[in-house]
């Protein structure tokens with residue numbers, strides 16, 4: 001069974017001319033009718049929705065091969081829906097329709113993941129061309145990928161006693177509606193465990209929505225989670241459905257639960273205890289049929305002792321706790337994981353490409369960023385080694401060594417110049433700009449955090465970025481191990 005929630009089987013297995021499932025989200029019946037007629041004449045199946053919310057539900061129930069999404073919809077707009085829809089349906093192309101055709105809407109749509117856009121009114125012939133091109137390119141994109149065993153993507157791997165215990169816990173808890181608290185350092189697989197629980201539960205056909213509240217605008221977290229009604233606050237021009245309503249019948253996974261603001265903790269407790277919530281500004285109590293999974297890499301007991309996390313919420317959430325130990329504590333898994341990640345990006349024999357000596361050398365490393373760091377390192381080495389047996393030199397330096405080793409006597413210009421020269425010496429190196437940022441940004445963040453004695457809010461202020469952005473950066477640089 002594939003455990004990747006973003007996996008879209010429909011777009012991977014169908015030849016271009018076969019029957020497709022097309023989802024049209026538009027509140028104008030005449031537009032829906034026109035699409036139904038057009039696609040039905042080509043033998044495709046069309047489902048229609050008159051609102052963003054209904055469209056999202058349909059997309060979650062059965063993944064479409066193509067979505068046509070109107071920008072102007074009652075309630076949530078098409079542009080608002082787009083990122084969540086893309087998260088749910090992965091590579092499936094989405095064509096956005098707008099009556100205005102202004103550049104800003106088009107740019108916003110493409111930024112949020114639209115494959116193309118159509119300006120109303122449109123010629124059906126033009127629609128056909130755009131849709132055919134979108135379907136063809138998504139199919140071609142799948143074909144161009146190396147032939148790897150994608151059935152293994154998103155699969156939880158592990159043979160250590162600790163992972164066997166995790167598998168047992170997942171199996172035991174999946175069928176119940178119990179809340180699960182998943183703990184472990186960054187990159188240990190908490191999100192993967194949560195999606196495995198959902199996929200093995202009776203909710204598997206309903207939406208699975210992983211949310212990191214810390215990445216949301218703090219002013220809008222409540223509205224994002226629970227929705228709002230028109231006029232609830234400045235800018236709330238229409239009613240809006242929140243994530244808990246969108247996930248109806250399914251599972252919500254709250255990542256970094258330790259960062260949830262106190263006022264939202266109270267509301268979450270009400271959902272967990274009574275299955276009830278209210279949209280912001282509303283007086284009507286709504287019912288939530290949602291299973292809640294939560295993950296954290298911080299010590300919630302400490303947060304409780306400091307008065308930052310509610311005790312009642314902690315006990316309610318941790319109906320069962322699954323702890324994922326750091327990779328350095330389960331080196332039995334390392335060979336298996338490394339070869340697994342290699343086989344995801346290369347057709348070569350993983351056993352040959354990564355011999356036992358190399359695996360033992362890799363096991364000596366600290367793997368501060370855990371399995372995420374290992375995956376990135378193996379993918380990097382697979383590219384650098386270009387098919388030959390890999391050596392330790394093909395691997396990037398360990399994260400714990402690259403951060404903070406810049407004590408140097410040269411001027412900043414000298415150091416940067418040397419580094420750029422080393423990159424330019426390798427004709428194959430691309431993405432120079434992003435490599436530069438990834439090389440130096442962690443140093444800046446580290447120094448700033450030291451200067452603020454670890455206070456992230458103050459560090460974010462000093463850096464001039466939002467605290468959620470800082471958290472994301474720390475995570476992506478695998479510096480988030482407190």
Ligand SMILES: Nc1ncnc2c1ncn2[C@@H]1O[C@H](COP(=O)(O)OP(=O)(O)OP(=O)(O)O)[C@@H](O)[C@H]1O
Nearest residue numbers: 155156157186187188189190191192297371372475
């Ligand atoms: N046991 C495992 N088998 C295979 N892949 C794994 C395993 N554990 C983690 N991974 C992979 O490692 C990466 C990080 O995993 P994941 O995002 O689930 O970690 P996390 O603990 O949720 O991290 P964070 O706390 O930073 O959000 C992902 O690419 C995931 O697929």
